[in-house]
Amino acid sequence: MKGEAAGFDRSRLADMLRTREPEALEEIRLAAENATLTALGNRVYYRGLIEFSNVCSMNCLYCGIRRDNGKQRRYTASLEQILDAAEFCARAGYGSVVLQSGERTDPKFVDFVEEVVFAVKERTSSPRLPNGLGITLCVGEQPRHVLRRFRRAGAHRYLLRIETTNQRLFRSIHPGGQSLESRLECLEALREEGFAVGTGVMIGLPGQTPEMLADDLLFYRKHDFDMFGMGPFIPHPDTPMGSAQVAPPGERVRLALLMIGLTRLITVDTNIAATTALQALDPLGREAGLTWGANVIMPSLTPGEYRKDYLLYEGKPCTEEGREDCMNRLRAGVESTGRVVADDDWGDPVHYLKREEGKRRAWERPDG
Numbered sequence: 599m600k601g602e603a604a605g606f607d608r609s610r611l612a613d614m615l616r617t618r619e620p621e622a623l624e625e626i627r628l629a630a631e632n633a634t635l636t637a638l639g640n641r642v643y644y645r646g647l648i649e650f651s652n653v654c655s656m657n658c659l660y661c662g663i664r665r666d667n668g669k670q671r672r673y674t675a676s677l678e679q680i681l682d683a684a685e686f687c688a689r690a691g692y693g694s695v696v697l698q699s700g701e702r703t704d705p706k707f708v709d710f711v712e713e714v715v716f717a718v719k720e721r722t723s724s725p726r727l728p729n730g731l732g733i734t735l736c737v738g739e740q741p742r743h744v745l746r747r748f749r750r751a752g753a754h755r756y757l758l759r760i761e762t763t764n765q766r767l768f769r770s771i772h773p774g775g776q777s778l779e780s781r782l783e784c785l786e787a788l789r790e791e792g793f794a795v796g797t798g799v800m801i802g803l804p805g806q807t808p809e810m811l812a813d814d815l816l817f818y819r820k821h822d823f824d825m826f827g828m829g830p831f832i833p834h835p836d837t838p839m840g841s842a843q844v845a846p847p848g849e850r851v852r853l854a855l856l857m858i859g860l861t862r863l864i865t866v867d868t869n870i871a872a873t874t875a876l877q878a879l880d881p882l883g884r885e886a887g888l889t890w891g892a893n894v895i896m897p898s899l900t901p902g903e904y905r906k907d908y909l910l911y912e913g914k915p916c917t918e919e920g921r922e923d924c925m926n927r928l929r930a931g932v933e934s935t936g937r938v939v940a941d942d943d944w945g946d947p948v949h950y951l952k953r954e955e956g957k958r959r960a961w962e963r964p965d966g
């Protein structure tokens with residue numbers, strides 16, 4: 599399977615996603631793991647995940663913090679609480695944070711995010727991290743001028759999940775008013791504004807076929823993304839999809855691991871996260887994700903008092919433990935797979951660094 603990234607077409611990918619025989623699964627896993635170690639080495643990057651607000655103006659049908667979930671207690675962490683979590687992250691050797699919240703586009707929210715990004719940069723710069731923590735934003739679709747403000751404030755990576763590239767499936771999990779097209783436009787704007795761009799899909803949705811997931815994988819390659827965060831669909835009881843029929847947990851984990859492995863094989867030098875949703879269905883799910891091609895883990899640094907209120911799905915792990923316990927357990931988990939945690943390192947995707955280097959060279963060319 600080595601060196602044949604270009605040879606994956608839709609029907610082959612769909613067939614691979616149907617793989618159930620242990621030997622065939624192990625062959626794909628091994629190929630993905632080898633591709634990771636060859637392209638990126640054995641380092642695993644941590645991003646301290648700070649879910650700073652669960653207020654959301656959107657109403658995605660699967661999401662526990664959707665606007666119309668009246669049972670959900672709402673919070674927005676203060677600037678000082680966020681900075682405390684970021685400083686903890688910098689002290690613990692994590693080179694980066696992910697600042698995540700529900701989606702809002704009102705001026706108060708945008709001003710706050712900008713202020714937070716500035717302050718995190720300022721507060722975490724040190725001889726160990728001369729440019730402060732690397733900052734990834736995950737705050738939903740935003741207009742271009744807002745993305746530009748966030749980039750200028752110091753954020754340089756952005757996650758915006760597409761959830762599915764299939765029109766019909768997208769419409770079945772989102773209310774009217776949300777569209778695939780506007781998400782694609784935002785992803786395009788993010789790249790043009792110079793962000794490392796991440797996306798991802800939900801795996802195991804009702805009505806989703808291996809062919810649809812194969813299309814998602816081809817979309818990843820076609821649009822040249824830098825980072826991926828994917829996880830199995832886990833129904834949340836207080837949502838319209840709370841009683842949706844889903845495959846058993848083991849089946850969704852199998853499919854999620856295959857998606858990680860195939861994403862690695864077709865995109866090669868990108869960053870892929872082993873997500874908490876994987877761990878929610880399988881206690882060793884995140885470690886398994888690493889052995890299938892993931893190279894990023896996002897331990898939660900959300901202030902303890904808020905952790906239980908950021909449940910996009912049911913059964914999310916690490917909501918009871920203190921942050922030190924959670925992080926120590928994760929480090930042991932990473933080391934159990936033979937990998938090492940890269941301390942004090944932004945861990946930017948090699949794919950992104952190459953693209954930025956290419957742009958720099960083009961600008962420097964006298965005839966460019």
Ligand code: SF4
Nearest residue numbers: 654656658661664700
């Ligand atoms: S998935 Fe994101 S945008 Fe949709 S309701 Fe949840 S937090 Fe809001």
